[in-house]
Amino acid sequence: MANATRLTITMPARSVTVKMPAPPRFQLISHGLQGPPGTLSPEVLKQVAEAQQAIHQIGSVMAALTDAISYHGGVIAAQEDKTL
Numbered sequence: 372m373a374n375a376t377r378l379t380i381t382m383p384a385r386s387v388t389v390k391m392p393a394p395p396r397f398q399l400i401s402h403g404l405q406g407p408p409g410t411l412s413p414e415v416l417k418q419v420a421e422a423q424q425a426i427h428q429i430g431s432v433m434a435a436l437t438d439a440i441s442y443h444g445g446v447i448a449a450q451e452d453k454t455l
Contacts, residue, residue, distance in 0.1 A: 378389045411419075 376391045376393060378391070380387045380389070
């Protein structure tokens with residue numbers, strides 16, 4: 372309690388110290404401008420566009436991997452059928 376109010380009472384047999392915390396101090400720091408409700412800053416819109424592009428690329432890679440696994444699974448199954 373660095374910011375506290377202290378009251379010390381000294382009596383013949385003992386000493387009593389009462390510590391009362393100081394009220395909290397707030398400091399508000401603002402940065403930038405606020406636009407109308409529902410609008411996003413150009414930086415946020417750019418990040419959203421980049422995230423959507425990354426999701427599309429990941430989807431393309433996953434589709435290619437799924438197709439490759441299906442193809443190779445079919446090739447392996449066809450080779451097993453020939454050996455029977």
